[in-house]
Amino acid sequence: MTILDKEKVRPVEGTSVEFKDRLAKLQSLRDAGINPYPNDFKAADTCGKVGNDCGNATKEELEAKEIRVSIAGRIMAIRDFGKASFVHVQDRSGRLQGYIKKDILGEEGYALFKKLDTGDIIGFEGRLFRTRTGELTAEISRLRLLGKGLHPLPEKWHGLVDVEARYRQRYLDLMVNPDVREVFLKRTAIVRFIREFLSGREFIEVETPMLQPIAGGAAAKPFTTFHNALGQELYLRIAPELYLKRLIVAGLERVFEINRNFRNEGVSTQHNPEFTMLEFYQAYATFEDMMDLTEEMISSLAMQLHGSMKVDYQGTTLDFTPPWKRITVRDAVLEYSNADKAIFDDKAAALAFSKTLGLTVPKGLSHGKVIQEIFEKTAEHEFIQPTFVTHYPLEISPLARKNEKDPSLVDRFELLVNGKEIANAFSELNDPVDQRDRFEGQLKERAAGDVEAHEMDEDYCRALEYGMPPTAGEGIGIDRLVMIMTNSPSIRDVILFPLLKK
């Protein structure tokens, strides 16, 4: 491009004064024969390791030992005194201060330093000492630029605050806001903990299709897509459930999957269109076994993360010490509303009661669904401390096993924490004839206008016809669990790149 092409030079992001200054510095480095983007520097140490190893060493010990370190990282701050300067360098493990002295680095080295800015990636070698103010610091004797940054960093004191910028440029958020990094490190620790917990109980981790010809396993609106070569419409999965249970049929007996689900629904502080779900299935277990396992898993997770089973969430102390409260949907509704027992036996009574609550129930809604609506309106939000709510209506649980004593209910629970659903589990329906009937029922609801009712899955029915052992299965919303464990108010705070409008 030449000056004559002026017309074509369009203002682009990054034409700030700083950007131009840095471009000029970049050019002058190149002119001086310095590659601003080399890749041959290997750091022997990390800031965190240096801090751990030498954080307690006294000034005298450091003088005596002559400890040399090499570090690679990003310059987060520069304090310039003319012929000497301090920098803070950040790597994956933390920060370390470097002291840059013209006497030690020499004219040439110091000239290079003068062309560096906050945000640049550097590598250095230096000898550890303690400054007058007591900070462990490396006296830099060799300095390399490893990557020039052209944009200025967000403000050092406030960091990046603008919520939209934090989500759209998460790399900046993570770079300058240590709390944010902490949340995502915890997220990783939580997922690792769950993997180890389940693996330790002989569950095997599997991966099942994300692209599915039938979007089954949950009541939700799917995303659709199209496979060109096959000329076939496909769905992004709303749940892995039906595939995981095929693996139980197959004899794997204990399986789990931690992966993304996609639901074409609203976005909120509790919902992201793609979210991470843990699902696990255990043969020869019941939903009651799942409650015990869940208590153990989450309480020990809290203990590992916080050193306590009590977790602060947005000003509320959540106590995960087992055993957790267990209550049926029926008892919960009776306890938290003035409903009459009749609503559980008489759909008309349930409908009438729902009207008194201000619910607008669409015509043709099943009795069970009305009960569910009533529960959600009156009781669900009341369960702040971890609570298993059990025995949901049959009609809203087409994949769950009927309760032996009351066939209008299923052996199912949801785990509520802070009034929100964290987990959902049931003893699985393994009677293929019953399953087929339930799918038929769903088809009728679909015909009646419920777009979230299940479709018939012939192959799943056929799998059950080969015989599935009695099994219990559970799904846990990982994002919501991470929210609780990291005291995060929005699901977007625990998803690295939440969905935003273009």
Next chain:
RNA sequence: GAGCCGCUAGCUCAGUCGGUAGAGCAUCUGCCUUUUAAGCAGGUGGCCCCGGGUUCGAGUCCCGGGCGGCUCACCA
């Protein structure tokens, strides 16, 4: 999808009754060899989210739109 709030320099934010666009940090120049929100002095930097309207005059008032946040609805 609805209601409320927000959008001003790279970042964090002021901007009064409608009257020439401001600060701190960052950046640049000068001074400064143990600072840590370093300091001192002096500069540069703006499509006030976009488009209309009212007005002699709009960052400010009105209308429409965009994006984001919160609440609600749907949902996990």
